[in-house]
Amino acid sequence: MTQEKTEQDQTRFPVPQTLAQSARCNADDYQRLYRASIDDPDGFWREQGQRLQWETPYTQVKNTCFDGDVSIKWFEDGTLNASVNCIDRHLPEKANDIALIWEGDNPAYHHAITYGQLHDHVCRFANVLKNMGVKKGDRVTIYMPMIPETAYAMLACARIGAVHSVVFAGFSAEALANRIKDCDSQWAITADEGVRAGKSIPLKNNLDEAARSCPGLKAVLAVRHTGATVSWVDGRDYWYHEAALKVDSRCEPVVMNAEDPLFILYTSGSTGKPKGVLHTTGGYLLWASITHDYVFDYQPGEIYWCAADVGWVTGHSYIIYGPLANGATSLMFEGVPTWPDVDRFWQIINKHKVNIFYTAPTALRALMREGDAPVERHDLSSLRILGSVGEPINPEAWLWYHRVVGKGRCPIVDTWWQTETGGMMITPLPGATDLKPGSATRPFFGVKPALVDAEGQIIEGAGAGNLVITDSWPGQARTLYGDHERFIQTYFSAYPGTYFTGDGCKRDADGYYWITGRVDDVINVSGHRMGTAEVESALVAHHLVAEAAVVGFPHDVKGQGIYCYVTLNAGLEPTEDLARELRQWVRKDIGPIATPDHIHFTPSLPKTRSGKIMRRILRKIAENDFSNLGDTSTLADPSVVDSLIEGRQIR
Numbered sequence: 318m319t320q321e322k323t324e325q326d327q328t329r330f331p332v333p334q335t336l337a338q339s340a341r342c343n344a345d346d347y348q349r350l351y352r353a354s355i356d357d358p359d360g361f362w363r364e365q366g367q368r369l370q371w372e373t374p375y376t377q378v379k380n381t382c383f384d385g386d387v388s389i390k391w392f393e394d395g396t397l398n399a400s401v402n403c404i405d406r407h408l409p410e411k412a413n414d415i416a417l418i419w420e421g422d423n424p425a426y427h428h429a430i431t432y433g434q435l436h437d438h439v440c441r442f443a444n445v446l447k448n449m450g451v452k453k454g455d456r457v458t459i460y461m462p463m464i465p466e467t468a469y470a471m472l473a474c475a476r477i478g479a480v481h482s483v484v485f486a487g488f489s490a491e492a493l494a495n496r497i498k499d500c501d502s503q504w505a506i507t508a509d510e511g512v513r514a515g516k517s518i519p520l521k522n523n524l525d526e527a528a529r530s531c532p533g534l535k536a537v538l539a540v541r542h543t544g545a546t547v548s549w550v551d552g553r554d555y556w557y558h559e560a561a562l563k564v565d566s567r568c569e570p571v572v573m574n575a576e577d578p579l580f581i582l583y584t585s586g587s588t589g590k591p592k593g594v595l596h597t598t599g600g601y602l603l604w605a606s607i608t609h610d611y612v613f614d615y616q617p618g619e620i621y622w623c624a625a626d627v628g629w630v631t632g633h634s635y636i637i638y639g640p641l642a643n644g645a646t647s648l649m650f651e652g653v654p655t656w657p658d659v660d661r662f663w664q665i666i667n668k669h670k671v672n673i674f675y676t677a678p679t680a681l682r683a684l685m686r687e688g689d690a691p692v693e694r695h696d697l698s699s700l701r702i703l704g705s706v707g708e709p710i711n712p713e714a715w716l717w718y719h720r721v722v723g724k725g726r727c728p729i730v731d732t733w734w735q736t737e738t739g740g741m742m743i744t745p746l747p748g749a750t751d752l753k754p755g756s757a758t759r760p761f762f763g764v765k766p767a768l769v770d771a772e773g774q775i776i777e778g779a780g781a782g783n784l785v786i787t788d789s790w791p792g793q794a795r796t797l798y799g800d801h802e803r804f805i806q807t808y809f810s811a812y813p814g815t816y817f818t819g820d821g822c823k824r825d826a827d828g829y830y831w832i833t834g835r836v837d838d839v840i841n842v843s844g845h846r847m848g849t850a851e852v853e854s855a856l857v858a859h860h861l862v863a864e865a866a867v868v869g870f871p872h873d874v875k876g877q878g879i880y881c882y883v884t885l886n887a888g889l890e891p892t893e894d895l896a897r898e899l900r901q902w903v904r905k906d907i908g909p910i911a912t913p914d915h916i917h918f919t920p921s922l923p924k925t926r927s928g929k930i931m932r933r934i935l936r937k938i939a940e941n942d943f944s945n946l947g948d949t950s951t952l953a954d955p956s957v958v959d960s961l962i963e964g965r966q967i968r
């Protein structure tokens with residue numbers, strides 16, 4: 318792939334000739350299909366909906382409204398089952414093809430699961446859940462490591478119409494309990510332990526701790542993974558391997574309406590309480606499937622690896638639902654990029670001859686620091702397409718990924734999307750889109766992005782503003798579980814009639830989109846989305862803390878780090894020990910991903926006369942940028958700023 322300079326002096330990587338010819342979608346196809354999807358969404362999606370296998374064909378396609386009560390329905394009179402679409406319909410031709418390749422944390426462990434085997438495992442799992450009493454519509458919390466049983470558990474829920482709520486295994490017992498309670502989940506699935514970088518994570522014990530504050534939890538199903546001894550509550554807890562022996566390997570799928578819920582996934586917003594984003598069956602599955610197919614240009618027989626965790630939406634859509642709906646081979650990795658050594662990713666790509674690789678900029682930045690040698694030790698010639706997701710990718714990391722990992726041959730698809738969007742929204746297509754490092758490029762079919770200014774006016778042509786989407790797409794979240802009002806408030810009230818993404822964005826003269834990051838109180842730490850309010854409420858729950866304000870700051874590897882301003886109760890002196898204790902406290906309350914990078918003790922916070930904390934100033938100070946603090950005259954006590962700057966400089 319050669320490099321050209323455009324008129325705007327941006328580096329541009331044209332589509333390689335071979336791909337323009339061989340890919341399923343070239344530039345002309347993209348133009349034609351995109352136009353069709355916008356001019357006639359009903360007709361376009363009526364046709365595309367045929368990618369799925371329906372039990373009852375739909376006659377209705379799009380029935381959506383972003384005003385008033387906000388109602389989003391797609392294919393509303395169609396019925397289908399997601400597990401049938403991900404498994405059964407492939408069986409006539411692909412029973413012996415590999416559905417999942419599992420690579421353990423320990424490099425000696427790996428195995429492959431065919432579509433035929435996946436069918437048996439999922440049916441067994443579904444029958445076990447049924448025997449425990451799980452029924453259609455029940456919420457099932459899944460707190461699991463990256464093992465095949467996690468995929469079986471999700472698909473088993475889908476098979477019997479239960480709604481899964483996967484909670485990332487790095488979350489604490491407390492965070493888990495909140496999520497179990499929020500969706501009133503009576504059932505939970507976990508493993509004895511998880512393993513990452515050779516270290517055990519006591520999942521069952523964490524779940525037991527969470528269960529103490531969840532009286533509604535009726536039963537727990539535990540998968541034996543490491544064989545560790547775990548605490549046990551007789552009558553409530555069941556071992557999966559024992560229960561599985563007593564059930565059949567066939568299970569009739571439950572026929573679901575397209576708009577029946579498929580899963581809930583909690584994500585962070587600008588308040589302390591995580592939001593239960595709800596996705597439904599038909600539209601979500603179609604979106605995961607079509608985006609996986611076009612964006613990765615997936616070709617039959619290829620080995621595809623998304624290195625995310627199933628605890629996040631990327632894992633849901635691009636380890637499980639998208640690839641399996643497409644009959645692909647999806648690799649699932651239990652471990653971390655740097656263990657046993659910093660070349661683990663590259664070793665896996667070579668070992669399994671991975672063709673398509675999808676990861677996050679934070680991982681790339683960490684690996685880039687190790688130099689080129691760990692990559693060059695391995696034969697990566699199987700790679701064809703590279704992907705990036707979760708946060709803006711800085712051009713330096715993009716160019717390294719392209720040159721060193723992709724040897725200049727492989728297009729990089731920088732995919733912008735969110736938990737709420739269900740799947741990719743702004744993204745290159747490998748055979749259609751010239752690339753510019755750092756730009757997510759252009760919208761996928763059916764996506765109508767727009768930029769708005771502070772007054773809510775739409776910005777035409779090149780410019781910068783807040784990113785909104787002006788019409789619905791099938792993969793869109795339908796509501797927040799149990800709180801439709803909050804759904805409307807969060808996404809549809811800032812700019813009425815449009816979906817507000819929470820992201821800032823630029824559009825260049827070529828119509829390319831450049832995501833600049835969140836414009837709300839959400840930060841992105843190592844690709845993990847976190848509400849600063851969540852960290853604040855953890856801090857103020859400590860008995861010595863009077864007040865706290867948390868902001869993000871630029872971090873070389875993590876993208877953003879967590880910077881906490883803390884005011885102690887009167888009379889207390891800050892100490893290093895206390896800073897350490899607070900870091901541990903937050904870690905225990907939320908999970909290791911929320912561990913603060915900086916604790917900045919301050920006698921007071923910058924507040925307006927009405928008592929509102931001026932976060933803008935706190936952000937600037939955390940960024941070490943003291944020159945642009947803006948107007949501080951509205952502060953109740955402007956001298957606070959000087960003492961904060963002093964505090965920052967000694968760090």
Ligand code: PRX
Pocket residue numbers: 584630631705706707708709710731732733734735736737757818819820832834835841844845846
């Ligand atoms: O700020 C954007 C950033 O991640 C946010 C969504 O986070 P989450 O719901 O956890 O989903 C992550 C996986 C899709 C967005 O609001 N983000 C995601 N992808 C990109 C990105 N920012 C820039 N470029 C991307 N490719």
